[in-house]
Amino acid sequence: SAVISQKPSRDICQRGTSLTIQCQVDSQVTMMFWYRQQPGQSLTLIATANQGSEATYESGFVIDKFPISRPNLTFSTLTVSNMSPEDSSIYLCSVEESLGGEKLFFGSGTQLSVL
């Protein structure tokens, strides 16, 4: 499967600031996904990022709060804007691969704490 590098691995940020999370894949992929996992919870899809088009956001997530870039088939960024303590979560990028069926693989995640 693809190697997915995500950075930073963790950060502690002040309220009202923004953080950009980077996701690099070692092969070209069509679809990249950004997830959030709040403490003790399961995964919630934030948006789907396709190269060359606007990201598609899930209900409850908006572009102004979570702008996404997808400049090419191996890279994407997610920005968490104007952060509040409620944004403290693990943020995960993931890619879809066809390995005997479509399967989802994850980067190592970004642990974000907002003070």
Place this chain on the structure above:
Amino acid sequence: QKEVEQNSGPLSVPEGAIASLNCTYSDRGSQSFFWYRQYSGKSPELIMSIYSNGDKEDGRFTAQLNKASQYVSLLIRDSQPSDSATYLCAVNEGSNYQLIWGAGTKLIIKP
């Protein structure tokens, strides 16, 4: 609303025994089913996928799917302390590549 249900646990199993993890889903049109393992502080790791009714075995892991009952399970044989983790069930209905996630079952293997 499409849902995937899992018992949150924790499920405690003695080392060497069989751990049985269960998952039910609401959408009868679901076509792909996945089990992910997530260690504390780490990202989810795909361990099994299953697409048709019956059993699928991979080493100590067996996934079981019953579409009529809308039920998928994961069996872990000869459980090891290293199997202690949260196991997430995910289901894809097939219309696009979006997974519906269960809340996860925390498994504890006791030496």
